[in-house]
Amino acid sequence: xxxxxxxxxxxDPSVRMALELAxxxxxxxxxxxxxxxxxxxxxxxxxxEIAILDVxxxxxxxxxxxxxxxxxxxxxxxxxxxxxxxxxVVVGLEAGADDYVVKPVEPRVxxxxxxxxxxxxxxxxSDRITFGDLVIDRGALKVTLAGKEIHLTPTELRLLLxxxxxxxxVLNRRYLLRAVWDxxxxxxxxxxxxxxxxxxxxIEPKPAEPVFxxxxxxxxxxxxxx
Amino acid sequence: xxxxxxxxxxxDPSVRMALELAxxxxxxxxxxxxxxxxxxxxxxxxxxEIAILDVxxxxxxxxxxxxxxxxxxxxxxxxxxxxxxxxxVVVGLEAGADDYVVKPVEPRVxxxxxxxxxxxxxxxxSDRITFGDLVIDRGALKVTLAGKEIHLTPTELRLLLxxxxxxxxVLNRRYLLRAVWDxxxxxxxxxxxxxxxxxxxxIEPKPAEPVFxxxxxxxxxxxxxx
DNA sequence: GCGGCACGTCACAGTTTGGTGACACAAGAC
DNA sequence: GTCTTGTGTCACCAAACTGTGACGTGCCGC
Numbered sequence: 001x002x003x004x005x006x007x008x009x010x011x012d013p014s015v016r017m018a019l020e021l022a023x024x025x026x027x028x029x030x031x032x033x034x035x036x037x038x039x040x041x042x043x044x045x046x047x048x049e050i051a052i053l054d055v056x057x058x059x060x061x062x063x064x065x066x067x068x069x070x071x072x073x074x075x076x077x078x079x080x081x082x083x084x085x086x087x088x089v090v091v092g093l094e095a096g097a098d099d100y101v102v103k104p105v106e107p108r109v110x111x112x113x114x115x116x117x118x119x120x121x122x123x124x125x126s127d128r129i130t131f132g133d134l135v136i137d138r139g140a141l142k143v144t145l146a147g148k149e150i151h152l153t154p155t156e157l158r159l160l161l162x163x164x165x166x167x168x169x170v171l172n173r174r175y176l177l178r179a180v181w182d183x184x185x186x187x188x189x190x191x192x193x194x195x196x197x198x199x200x201x202x203i204e205p206k207p208a209e210p211v212f213x214x215x216x217x218x219x220x221x222x223x224x225x226x
Numbered sequence: 227x228x229x230x231x232x233x234x235x236x237x238d239p240s241v242r243m244a245l246e247l248a249x250x251x252x253x254x255x256x257x258x259x260x261x262x263x264x265x266x267x268x269x270x271x272x273x274x275e276i277a278i279l280d281v282x283x284x285x286x287x288x289x290x291x292x293x294x295x296x297x298x299x300x301x302x303x304x305x306x307x308x309x310x311x312x313x314x315v316v317v318g319l320e321a322g323a324d325d326y327v328v329k330p331v332e333p334r335v336x337x338x339x340x341x342x343x344x345x346x347x348x349x350x351x352s353d354r355i356t357f358g359d360l361v362i363d364r365g366a367l368k369v370t371l372a373g374k375e376i377h378l379t380p381t382e383l384r385l386l387l388x389x390x391x392x393x394x395x396v397l398n399r400r401y402l403l404r405a406v407w408d409x410x411x412x413x414x415x416x417x418x419x420x421x422x423x424x425x426x427x428x429i430e431p432k433p434a435e436p437v438f439x440x441x442x443x444x445x446x447x448x449x450x451x452x
Numbered sequence: 453g454c455g456g457c458a459c460g461t462c463a464c465a466g467t468t469t470g471g472t473g474a475c476a477c478a479a480g481a482c
Numbered sequence: 483g484t485c486t487t488g489t490g491t492c493a494c495c496a497a498a499c500t501g502t503g504a505c506g507t508g509c510c511g512c
Contacts, residue, residue: 109364112354112365116365153487153488153489154488155488155489156488168365168366169365169366170365170366170367189490189491190470190471190490190491190492191489191490191491193469193470193471193472194471194472194489194490194491195489195490196471197470197471197472198489200471207471208471215470215471216367217379217380217469217470217498218379218381218383218468218499219367219380219383222366222367379498379499379500380469380499381499381500382499415501415502415503416459416460416461416501416502416503417500417501417502419458419459419460419461420460420461420462420500420501420502421500422460423459423460423461423462424500426460433460434460441458441459441460443458443459443509443510444457444458
């Protein structure tokens with residue numbers, strides 16, 4: 001069984017110990033630190049598989065730790081943040097975080113996110129992903145459907161890749177606008193819808209009954225492996 | 227009891243039949259193939275829950291089958307290998323196998339491994355919560371009842387999620403109005419009731435005798451894990 | 453049993469939401 | 483320049499959703 005070596009950085013001792021205990025129970029091996037400095041000092045020696053960083057830390061904050069980790073290697077990073085701190089999401093994503101979890105978090109949720117990030121990191125190492133008839137080659141930036149090459153425009157491709165990065169997860173329009181278009185302003189625009197529609201027209205056998213990109217009314221879109 | 231649909235790939239007919247018989251006796255439903263090609267051909271149609279692959283196979287070997295399965299989806303894989311073949315373990319884990327079993331294996335041991343892998347796969351898949359027949363996937367925003375997907379409207383989903391967030395606790399209408407509807411004004415309306423009723427109609431086997439969402443007269447509603 | 457209250461039920465119209473096609477504009481390609 | 487391609491926006495429409503109020507029903511204390 002794959003057991004992750006987790007690097008946990010959290011300054012609040014009680015939260016830190018609770019998380020460490022919970023994650024250990026889930027079968028992970030956890031090393032925790034109270035500050036970013038300590039964590040960065042030991043990161044080379046411990047070679048963790050994933051880092052979980054609290055955003056609010058004394059000294060170097062979590063986002064900055066994330067940025068420095070990214071300079072070191074491809075270590076996946078999950079950021080922990082206090083509820084409702086929207087601004088942080090943007091900064092965190094820019095710093096290269098792979099996922100974002102809002103505290104307080106249930107251990108099983110965190111565990112699921114960790115596994116999802118690890119899975120994604122693993123599959124990201126391969127250039128090609130296959131979902132039934134649909135093959136997405138990230139190296140060549142090419143998409144084929146049942147062997148036939150599909151031409152997607154840059155924006156369409158970016159959106160599709162973003163959806164595919166989180167298979168089975170519902171992504172809302174605001175998130176997609178930020179991730180694909182860098183739009184920080186909350187625009188009530190039909191931009192995402194229009195782009196999804198264009199992708200569907202190209203990859204869905206019957207665009208009216210989508211197989212890949214599902215609409216979740218009131219929430220957003222979800223890429224479903226068929 | 228959870229019964230798994232098992233895909234078994236093993237070229238030796240006597241071993242294959244013995245395993246199939248044993249696993250069937252344990253209550254699993256087994257489909258077996260002699261080669262990886264056949265298995266891959268049928269994997270989409272059969273939708274197994276787990277694959278058990280012999281490493282040594284004519285044609286495509288088990289590790290390669292595992293690799294290809296991984297590209298298709300998240301199907302858990304157990305590899306079967308001959309005793310003492312240490313090298314394979316590394317290769318197998320790299321290919322994404324979830325577990326490794328050395329032949330000859332006792333059926334009860336294999337069964338235990340299968341259940342362990344399935345349990346892990348289930349908890350790893352996403353942030354899902356299970357209450358008996360009812361499965362709520364908070365990542366995919368999907369609700370299934372006895373395996374069948376239930377369509378909930380956005381408001382219904384938000385209300386159900388709010389109730390589920392506090393299992394066993396009574397939530398009053400005022401709280402729910404604020405949490406789900408953002409209503410600050412205290413409206414004595416049938417809004418919450420109507421919505422609960424709509425959810426019940428969809429998820430309760432007998433809406434008149436609710437199993438999941440209980441009414442607490444004079445206070446509010448309570449989500450009870452059955 | 454009875455009155456009063458809390459909750460269940462239902463239909464419907466107004467509102468919201470997303471799909472869709474048209475179109476304008478910008479950026480290159482030529 | 484002209485043409486092509488990509489992209490954002492808009493208007494319109496059908497479908498889906500939802501709040502509301504009227505009324506029915508069951509529960510509870512008396």
